[in-house]
Every structure is written in structure tokens, then in C-alpha cells.
Amino acid sequence: VFADSGISAVVPLRLVNGPSRCAGRVEVLHNHQWGTVCDDSWDLTEARVVCRQLGCGTALSAPRESRFGQGTDRIWLHEVNCTGTEAALSECRARPWGEHNCNHVEDAGVVCSDSNIPDPGPLQLVNGPNRCAGRVEVLHNHQWGTVCDDGWDLTDAGVVCRELGCGTALSALGGAHFGRGSDTIWLDDINCTGTEAALTECRARPWGNNNCHHGEDAGVVCSDSALPHLAQVRLLNSPSRCAGRVEVIHNQQWGTVCDDGWNITDAGVVCKQLGCGTALSAPGWARFGQGSGPIWLDEVDCTGTEASLSECRAKPWGDHNCHHREDASVVCSGSGISEVAQLRLVNGPSRCAGRVEVLHNQQWGTVCDDNWDIIDAGIVCKQLGCGIALSAPGAGRFGRGSDRIWLDDVQCKGTEIGLSECRARPWGDNNCHHGEDAGVICTVHFILTRTSDFTECRDSRG
Template sequence: MYHLLMLVLWSSGLKAEGNHTTTEAVRLVGGDSRCAGTLEVKLGDWRPVDGFYWTLKEAAVACRDLDCGSAVSIRRREESSERSVWRINSYCVHSGSPLRDCLTSDSSSSILDVTCLDSVRLVNGTSLCSGRLEVKSNQWWSTVCEDDFDQQDAEVVCRELGCGAPSVLQEALYGEVEAPMWTKEFQCGGNESALLDCRSSGSDRNTCSPGKAVGLACSEPVRLVGGDSRCAGTLEVKLGDWRPVDGFYWTLTTADVACRDLDCGSAVSIRRRKESSRRSVWRIDSHCVHSGSALRDCLTSDSSSSILDVTCLDSVRLVNGTSLCSGRLEVKSNQWWSTVCEDDFDQQDAEVVCRELGCGDPSVLQEALYGEVEAPMWTKEFQCGGHESALLDCRSSGSDRNTCSPGKAVGLTCSEPVRLVGGDSRCAGTLEVKLGDWRPVDGFYWTLKTADVACRELDCGSAVSIRRREESSKRSVWRINSHCVLSGSTLRECLTSHSSSSIVDLICSDLLLQPIITVSSSMYGVSEAQQQGAQVLRRSTFTICCSIQPQYPGGSFQLTFTSSNSTHNYTEPAVNHTASFLFPAAEPAHQGSYSSEEEGAQGAE
């Protein structure tokens, strides 16, 4: 006996095509092919998609839904009047939901055009410019065998995808797949505009050894122009055409991604430059970049007169650290980055590196602090005097070192370039941060939580007080992105250039004295609580009083009571620098240890 299962396919808007499935709820119209044009989505009715806030990363989802390979360009087109559109939530799309599930109804005159590449694609990569190479022919995607593909073929693919030159070509780099495999050898000259325009071998290949699928990484199409070197100047990115990048909302952390894409070491300065008129620019979604995506994947089209200049340091860098001022030291020479051996590096050398990176003084110098790596190793001993402007300006030993003991790679932590000026001590005053030059910090949007980061970087404990002070005129300041700071980045990494008359003053807890605790009861009067404790009569009223010498107005005291099985916290506002905690009737449950801590007040605006 057997059971017969009948499988019925309902018409649900899905269409089988070759070795893939596409959705009929998404289309591109008005272009040269089904893979180029105005993006429209159907939810009841067909509507175009609003062009604001789109990046290549979202467009790649549309191309994938259409089985159209890779997204290679997006364009926001302004129409003469508004009409009904769909606005698409990018966070929803990036969570893995299809476009149709991420729509909200809206009206707009900004319409999105998308161009996909329907002949080649890179899959399973870390960006749209890397992955396992697949080629489409007769509606089927096929993996290319490494034996049929060389450097000149790679140059054609990277150019066709709108990426930079090939940087890595290695079999099985992005995973291995089953058949189908591409059956002919490509024979490109390197100047063709498309891979399928290249000549190919006359005979078909029947087999391809396991682990031989082509893995390709192209460099990102990013450049710095108009500066003193290829690692300094106006930041430009290519997506169809080369455009400068809008200078708003950039931080050093985001700029560091551009420096890394350019193999230019660390970002050491950013500057927002005003031009006389607006022009077409790329605006970069910083959340997209910090999630690990490449700059090109995070562009949106815009117009602006604010242009971004970036300076990278192409000679030394700190890697695998907790900030741009910490990590394992690497030095670049002859286009190679080499790790420095601890035996070849001392405190004076560290002072030069920290200054060159725009950081503060060295605070920790310890081998293998940020991981150990294989060769190459730097082969000479540095002999800095400590006042040089760059590590490679220092004298070095004449003889080369052949070996370096395991666990001896230099790990360096520099202090952050932060200071408080104009106060009674180094832990109080106007907050200033150095990024190229020292500037005060804009006083808007500050909380004690953000101020805590500044106090911690200064080794000044916790923030006690913040005050926004208005000056008579505007000047150049740093505005600090609080979300960036609270996510764990340092103040210097979260700066954007700004002008303001509002300046922030801070007081940190390093100035606070230990509170005095006294106990008064109806039985024993007033006594200062000693280490061995104080006694009160059962059921008598008692008061624990916390006080401190006058320093700052406002604030409060926290009293912590710890017994054998529990902990309780009590908070009272400070009045004349004193707070009293009243307990109506003493019971055995009140036996335990009491400690007091003064908490600062946020200053009046």
C-alpha cells in the first residue's frame, strides 16, 4: 500500500525562472532592460518608491528579488509634482524582510531609479565588491572555476561591477557550491567592459576540482584628491560617477573606514569645508558604515555645499585596539605593514607614535597586549629621542633583526587628547578635545552619562556637574555624537566640526572628599560613626547624617545599608552639604554596615 501526495502550486506572485525564484511584486520600469529603471512595488496597486535614504545596500535587495544580479547604481530623480509612493523602511529590509513587507504609504516628488547587473554577481562576500563569482547565461547562474579565470578576467569583473581594481583572487575564498559550473575558460584582454564580451575557449570543461570556485575581492572605489598625498584630501566615492562626500555628521570613526579602504593606516583628522555653491554629493549613512558595510554600500544621493576633507596616516597604525589610540603597532614600508618587536621599541619611541597619531601621552606599553601575529616583522630597532614628529624620522639600528620571540609584538595605549581648562584643578573646567587643534565642546545635548566618559578618559572618576555656558559670539567647537560615545567609542572618535556660542563646563568626582557619617539617637545623642560602628537602643528613633565640606551646590547623598542577607539604597537631597536619613524605630533588621556617597548635581542651564 502507498500514499499518493499531490502537490498543488497556488498562484502567489512567485515565478520559477531557471535555477531561481523571483517575486512579481517588484519591478523596474522605463529602463533599457527588465533590470534597470524606476523601482516599483505592488501592494494593492503599483507605485514607485521614494528616493530618499536609499543606499546601494537596499537596492541590492531589489536586484536580488528580481534575480538581476548585483546593484551597480542608484539615482534619485525629482519629478515636477508629488504623487503617491511607497517609502521603504531600511532597517526592516536589512533584518531580512522582503521589500513588500517594509512599505509605508507616502507622497513625494523624489523617485528612485536602480540599475542592476544581470550578467555577473559576487555572492556570500563581505561587501558588494567581494564574493564567489557567478555568471548568468540562458537564465542560469553558474559558478566559475579558478582554472578558467585569471587576473585580467578579474579586472574586467571589478570594473563591470563599478568597484576598484582586484585586490584578492583566491579559490574557495567565499565558500564552495555544487554544480552548475561555468564550462568555458575566459580569455579577457583586461580592457573589455563586460566579462561576457571576452573571448572564451572553444571546448567545454566537464569537471572542476572541489575547492576551486573563484573567490574575488575588488578594492572599494574610494579616493582622496587635492591633498599632499594619496592619503589626504577631499573624500570622493564612485557610484556610477565620482562625487565628493557631504561633510555633515562625519566622525573620526567613520573616516577611519575610508582610510582602511584606501590602505592608508589611521584617520588623524577630518574637516568640513564650505564651498560657494551646492553640488551633487554622496551622503553616507554612518549607521550603515558602523554595521560593517563598505562606504560605497552606504551612499545616498544628495546636494550640498559642505564637503569633507580627510587626512590619514600612511606610516604607522594601531590595530585590534579598543580605540584609535590603542592597539598592536604596525609600521608601513615598501607598501607592506609590519609588526614591531617589543625589543626594538621603548618609551621614547612610544611618545613619538602617540603624538604622530594625534593622541595623548603613552599610558600603557606592553607586549602582546592586542594579540600576536605571524611575520612580517619590522627588522630594525627604533632609536627615537622622543621629540621627532614621525616614527620613521627616528634613527634606527644598522643591523637587521632576524627573529622576534613569540608574544613580543608591541601593544601600545595612548591617552585620549582631552582636557578641562580654566577650573580649580585638572578635573574641573571647560571641556576641550584635540583633533588637529584644541577646541571646546558644544554644550547642547550633554548628560551626566556622556560626561562620565570625559571624566573617565581624564582619570578623574565620575561626572558630578555639567553646565552649559553661553558666550557672547559663536566660535569653532566640536559637537559630540552621544550615541557614538555611549556605544563605547571615545570622545575624539565621535566629534563633528561645528560652530556655537554654547560651551560645556564639567566637574569630575576626583575633587570630592569622603563624606562624614554621624549617628544620633534619642538614647545616646550624636556620635561620629567609627570603623567599629555605633550603638543605638532598640525601638529608639535614630538618624544617620551624611555631610561634607562645602564644595559644590546641590547634589544628593546615597546611603547604602548592607546586612547579612540584603542591600538597600536610600537617597536624600543635600541641604547645606548635608543629608539626614531618619529611621523611626531601631530593630534587629537595621544591624549591618552603612556607607555614604555624594552624588553631584547637573548644573543649571
Template sequence: MCFLSCQAVLGNSTSGEASSVRLVDGSSSCSGRVQVLHDEIWGTVCYDGWDLLDANVVCSELGCGEAKEVKLAEYFGNSSGQIWLTEVKCFGNESSLTECRADKWGQNVCLRDLYAGVICQPRTRLVSGINSCSGRVQVLYNGMWGTVCDDGWDLSEAAVVCREIGCGDAIEVKSSAYFGEGSGQIWMDGVNCSGNESALSKCEYHELELNDCNHSEDVGVICQSVLRLVEGFDACSGRVEVLQNGKWGTVCDYNWDGSDGTVVCKEKGCGNIKVLTYGAYFGATSGQIWMGNVSCNGEEATLSTCAFEGWGTHNCLFAKHAGVICDLPVRLVDGDSFCSGRVEVLHDGRWGTVSDDGWDLTDAAVVCRELGCGDVIEAKGGAYFGQGSGPVWMNSVDCVGNESSFIQCNVDHWQHNNLDNLHDAGVICNEPYSTNRGSVQGLESSVKVLLRIEMKTDPKFNPNDHRAMSKLSKEVRTVTRVTMSCIFLQTSSGCIIDSLYLHSLETHRLRRSCK
């Protein structure tokens, strides 16, 4: 063993310099296969002897907090090229991996694919956004979360945040407490990033606690989401797909459960998980399968931070796709039917209202379409359907009209503490379908058999909790939202899709079984 002789280029809180260590092929800049730079060539680190002490040094050097897990690099996909280090031995207090003990550069034997990887716990997060990849920026320092001032903040800084937390490209910068005012300490001001830093803490900024900001200047960002729901009935249902290395792929449905679905719904900014789907319920695709044997505890902010076999590692058969049906984040209350009422949106785990400032038919039409309620008839203001009791979440709503979800519309900012409920917005939509009993026919895409949906109504159930669903001519669409206690799906050949009870607090698996 010997001390490494190369010079590390260390970053710090004010220099913005790069590091000679990086993490690649992970879900964020704070997870991945460990690579070190030597002789201007990036190479890997052998897994032999790799432990949390070594991983902690890497995470700290990159500004990524503490190590959460050590991983074999095959977890992050296949690798080739130079192996620089083996038998790394850190005490944990080194400022750089290059200060740790290890065998000589490049003079080692390492079993194929046994490369070192790490998942760090980032010191940056987004809160109070419309999904897990948007919100007010918070950073962790001295064990306390605090906000960041918007002075000088632009897309370069936003890009670092988005990459650090495992989201896609930075789409938009939000200033002036767009996502609401934070509380507590303002940790950073005058942040200046090149855009290539591994973490926000590696950028230049004014010294901690020395700023002239207040929480009305809290900065926020909107990043591209790395999770989507496709072929669904609306923005909150469909086949789960994740983005990795610039390519979208599916999630295997083996061991898919309610905790996994809960994380997906939360990441999408939807309500509670209602139904888990399996197989090709939302259509089959032959593309990449990215995740297998996903195991979430339900508290994770994103699906990619849950435990799973590794990117692209699975034993999944074709058309075994995980899917979800989540509650929608918008509802109509206190109206004459489920297609009329006061508009309420779910934000930060609480239902709140929408101010009628600027409220028009274009905005109302997005709500009607999202709820499966046909065309808009009237946009109502002045608390026409009564005053709500929660916060006023949205003001000066400005929808283009083609949004898939109402919460995607532009607003001046979220959370209006100075507004009351006297101006709550409402809407009256055209109800395309209303009956106490009906049937819908559709074509099930994988087994090509005719399905019949029987609906039994029960007035004690909340109509906004349920949807009637069909597939017609391979087009997935919402037929109506009706009050119903159960759905029976049965084929003409006797193949029964298990009875599905859609009660407001229950989650049920949607499986196919023939007998």
C-alpha cells in the first residue's frame, strides 16, 4: 500500500473549482460509478475493500453530503476502460479520495465489473412544488434546512440543483418566493455556478449567514421530470416510465406494491395511489426495461431513490409493465353534480382554493377536461359555490388550454397568505354521461378479448374518488367519473379481471385471471 501521489483539484464553498473524482451513470450527480482522473484519463475504482468510509470521502468531496449506500458499479450499468485504483482505504476524514491509501495507480487486478459505486444523500432538496422536480430550493447546513436567496440566480444554478437531486434539465427559474416563503435560516446568497458542478455547495456564493435577503426572495426551480405516465386516462394514470441516460424505459411489475405506487403518485404531483396495474394494462412496449424488483418504503421523493436491482438489471418478461392510477390533484366541491363546483387543488399535501383573479373559460376548460367532464359551460367567481376553508393556493391563473393537468397552468406564484376565500373560483362543466347503471365495451390490447364493464352505483361514495374506464379502438380514455361501489370486468370467453373495489382509502391490485 502507498499514499497516492497525484494532486487533487479540490472544490470548496467559494472557489467553484472542479474535483478529480466524479460519479457517472447514476440517477443524479450524487450517485453512480466512482471515477477518478489521472494523467488526464478518467478511470474506475475497484470494489475490493470498498466501504462506507471510502464512499463518505467521495460524497463529501463532491458536496453531496454523506454516503447512503455503497454499490457494485454493475448497479449503474456496464463499464469498460481503465481501472485506476484498488484496495482503497480511507479513514473518512480525508478531503479527497486521492488522500486515501491504495495500491499504485493502474497496477492492480480487479474482477470484471466489480467496480466501486456510491449513492450519496444530497444536501439540496425542492419543497412545496407541483411535483418532486419543482419547488423552493433548500440546502442543509449544520443539520438545519434553509433557503437560498434569488440574487443573481439563473439557469446555470438551476441546472446544478436539478442534476444534484436526480431530475432532468432545468426548465425555469422562479424568484420572489414563487413556491411560497420558507422559514428559518437563509443559507446562501449571490450563488454563481458554471453549470458543471456536482452539487450546489460546490458553486461560488457569499459566506453562510452573511446576506441581506428575506424570505420573500426565496428562489425556486422547475426541472424536467424523469418519470412519466403514458397511455393512461389522464395525467395521473398510465404505464410508469423512467428516464435514464437520456432514454425512457419501463418498470417491471414484479413485487410492485402500494408503497411503490405511492412514490410514483407523489413524484408526479398527483393525489393518493388508487390502483396498481400489472402486465400490459396500459399497453405493451418492447423498449428498455430500466428497473426491476423495485422496493420503496413510501417516503422517498422519487422512484429512482427506492431500492431496485440496478439500472437495466432485471429478470422481467415482455409486457410485464408496472402502472398506476392516482387520484387527481384537482376536484370540484359543493356543486350540484361532480362536474360543477368550487375548484380545489392539492398542494403540499393540503387541499386549497383558486382565486378568481383572471379566471376565464380557458382556465375552466382545463379543469373540465382533466376531470372527464366534457366542455366548460361557465366559469364562476366570487365564491359562487361557497367559500372554501383552506389556503388560497393559486392566483392569476393563466392556462394556454392544452395542459394535461390544471396544476401545469401558469400562476403568479403559489400560496397567497394575503387572500381570503371571498373570491374562490368555480366552474360548471357539461356532463357527457350520467346514469345509475351502464355498460361500456372496449378492446383489451394484450389478449384481444372483449371486455364488459358493469357499474353499480351507491350514493354514499364520493364521486370524485372514482372513474369508469374503457379501452375503445385501442384508445385509452375516460368515459366518465361516476359514483360506484365496484367494477366487474369480464370477457366473453369467461376470463375475469378480478373485481376491483375503488373505495377512497383503499388500494387494490388490478390483475387478470382466467378460469
């Protein structure tokens, strides 16, 4: 539509850097110079006016943040606000020509129905059991690519499910839950409001701009997939998203998991669900700090084949006999934390006092008391969730072991997450005998024994 049509204030318009003349970055001509439109307040209403003006059918999406690349000339329009009845974009309310506080990262785009793009996006879920569950992939520049899970949540997943006509979102999965893609990672840092008609309308980095790898590919499970709800899980109080205190969401509230029966198999399901590799350890006793919300799960018993922790056998939600000192934790291989060898205290009066034994090459063995001190003992107590160390007895105080002596000349700094991270001779290299086996007594030992004494006293009195 040009000025000689009799419609005042109508200026030429074009869509550039898209797959066709009906999809791309919005540019308008003013003062004989093409310029872009800022995406502040940009939505489907404005996009419909553009598509109508160009004779490109109806609007499928109104992508923002330079989804079709950044312009290089003037930014002509800002805060465009159309009613939807206008014949041209230049008839919509907006700031005066050239007045804005934007940059080209905010250039607005449009996808119209006549663009030969089959769907808004378009979008598909792959590597799942059906079209309503799987890895999220979008088409750009005639190539399918994935979406990074940075910031990926149920609101974003809800837009995907609605766009595909798959109902509502049950789960927003990260960590390549439905396998790793192999093509371009098109979208990162997606942040939907939930009202968008298509994922491409959500705020995100420009196409292809990401700091991710395919181990972070996002996935979705929609209500029409016929799959059960995979309750979301997260790991907290650690520098890595793949290590920390286990928390699950139920009734829209996050809560912890009790460590009763918690083991490496249960931890493995969490790591798999989060796309964090395999489980290195399954510490209990609030190794990564105590939670403050509900304790949702107790006596979790996974087989290891489950896709989600919520699929494992457990007491009913919220039914437990625990406190937050028993919050379960996980360290996964994807955490960047080196493997923490399993550890136990044996031949003592409780699980928090006894002879130190570590597992290496699938065999339990002892620790020599050469240089063994309260700092080393403190790492053991922390690793076992047994509080702090009260003493570090040596000389086989809790009896002589009979298997290998795995560690000698242990020298911890006190910041390690597990005894196997401390400096020591190589595994099995020692000049010791079992009369030098190291032991530990932790503070929680006394909590356990006093609780037991109280229970016995109460029972004896009826």
C-alpha cells in the first residue's frame, strides 16, 4: 500500500532475512531510508497488520529479539500499538519516527500464513513415544535444531503443548531427557509469559546464539501424550545443578526427600532425570544443608529403570517419620565434582562412630592412621552426614580390619566433599598394618545413642 492510495500516513513495508517475503525482520521506509521496528509491546496484533498490509494472509507469530537477525540502519518505530483494524503499520499508534531507547537486538519480526512455513516456529517433539512428548526442535533457515534448557520451565513447556495442540504441560525436562540432538542449537534462555501462541513469540536470545551443548537439550511431556506426570526434581545448595540436596515439587510446593533407604540406585534415577549422567554418591543426613519446606518423600525404593523419581516406590506424598537433618542428596557425574568413594564406619556403637572403611575396586578396605587427625575425621563425618568430628582415634581403636589397607598418609584441607578427594598415597600404597586402622567419632553419634536411650527408657516405663 503506497501513499497515492488515498490512505494517509501509509509507508512502504517489507520483511527481510526470512525464508520468504512473508516472514522476516520488519522494516519500514521513512525519509527514503529503511529502518527496523523495536519489539517493545510487539505482539500478534501488530503482526496481523503487517501480514494484511503485505497481502501475506494472517499472522502466525510475532517473534522478537532479532529472531531474523539484527538490522544495521535506523530504528524507526518504537512502542507500536495497533488495534488490529489498521490497513498499514504506519497507521498504528507509536512514538514519533526515530524516537526510541532500543538497539537492534530488539528488532521485531513476523511470520505470516503465506510464508510457506507450515507451523508457527515451526515446532516438533522428537524421540518420544508420540508427537506430544519428546525433545523440542524448531525449524529455522530450513534446518531443524534444538532448544537449550537454560531457564526452561513449565511455562515455556505450556506454550509448546498449546502450540502443538497437545493439551497442557506435565513436565519441562532438561538435560537431554529424550536424547541429544545433533544439529544446531537454535534457541537459548527462552522466557515465555505463558500467553504466547507459539514458542517463537517468547523472549529468547537471537537464533543460534547460545552457550550450551546437546546435553542440555530441552524436552516436554504434554497431557495428551498419555505419559504420567514426571514430577520435577532439582538439586540445591551446590555450585552445580548436578549435585546437591534433592527436592521435588508436589502441590506446587518444593520439598525434600528423606534419606531412609536412600541409595545409589535412587540417586541414579535423579541423575538420569536431570540429564546429569550417572550417580557418584547418594549422601544422606543433609550433606548439602537442611531444607525448610515439606518432606515429600520417604523410603524411596527405585529399581533404576524409572524415568523420574516420582515413579519409584515410596510412602504416600508427605507421609514420613523424618526431619530435615535426614534430607537426601545426590552427586552426579555431570556435576564436575570428582567421584567421591563410598565410605562407612564399622564396628562402632552407631553408624557415626567406628573404624573408617572406603570402597575401591568394589572392595572395602581400611585407612592407616599415619598423620590421621581431626581435620581428616571431619571430612568423614561431613561425608556421612554425621555432623562434625569429636575425635580421630587410631591404632585400631574400633578393631582391626581384615581386608586391604586402601589409604595412607591422608592429608585433608577440610574443604573436601569426600575423603577420597583428600591428598594421600595412591590407592593401596602403604607401610601400615591393621593395628594402625583409623577411626572416627562424630557428634551425631551421641544424638543417635541418646535418642535410643530415651526410647528404651520410655518403653521400659510403658
